[in-house]
Amino acid sequence: MRKIIVVAETGSDITPELAARYHIHVVPMHVTFDTETTDDGTFPPEKIVDFYKNTGKLPKTSGSTPEDFMRVFDQIHAEYPDAQILYLAYSAVTTCSYQSAMIAAEDRDYVTAVDTRQVSIGQANIVVAVAQLLQENPQMSVKEAAKKAEELCDRAKMCFLPDDLEFLKAGGRVSNVVCLGSRILGIHPCIEILEGKLVATKKYRGKMIKVVEKLIREYAEEYHLDRENIWFVYTTGLSEEIKQTAEATAKDCGFQKIQWIMANGVITTHGGPAAFGLAGFSV
Secondary structure, three states: OOOOEEEEEEHHOOOHHHHHHOEEEOOOEEEEOOOOOOOOOOOOOOOHHHHHHOOOOOOOOEEEOOHHHHHHHHHHHHHHHOOOEEEEEEEOOOOOOOHHHHHOOOOOOOOEEEEEOOOHHHHHHHHHHHHHHHHHOOOOOOOHHHHHHHHHHHHEEEEEEOOHHHHHOOOOOHHHHHHHHHHHHHHEEEEEOOOOEEEEEEEEEEEEHHHHHHHHHHHHOOOOOOOEEEEEOOOOOHHHHHHHHHHHHHHHHHOHHHHHHEEHHHHHHHHHOOOEEEEEOOO
């Protein structure tokens, strides 16, 4: 008998394999191509890049709806009527998903929600850690699990590097001048998740392969990341050479377990192709 069921959104980039292993239920976020709206995670992320190349426009992303959450909550409750649901949310300040879940939970007293204040693998890092904890401690109460999740949220760190700023420009997040200057000078802004918001902090200059190595070393040191585990996320188009460099750098920094996830459509739309990110817990 499962006492607590963990729920997150597809924007966490949790793979079907991880979801199955840790019994995580995933609620779809959405991507709209002109007039066609598709569930995130149901199409290859390359479709995002191809759409932009062919139309010069970015797809639009949107959060999960109350109906999306009602469907998942009711499915879980039908299968596990005595279980509690612990919803570990995609950053509430970036999307309507958390609000949608609260609407869906109004008449469902078996739902507890925690805003992770993270996105992508920053969220996945927390969700998987809590799911592992529940597997190891099946008698844990939902109140105890939520408190542990809050503690992990306070320690969670995540950042990512776009390969270039083309998609950020297309999405109206940076100007054409900034984008052009970045391309000419080889500048890659480090975008960190701070209090749930995506904030450009440091700027790295040079080829992506060198920048990725420098980012891993500096970020791990600055935030005193727990060397037991690190998560890497990438969008379609990141070279194998960069992946190998990232892996070797992490091992050299003392990380014992390195986990890779390829971003779904929502994150690819915002980060663009060949982006790289990392997440871990500070100690």
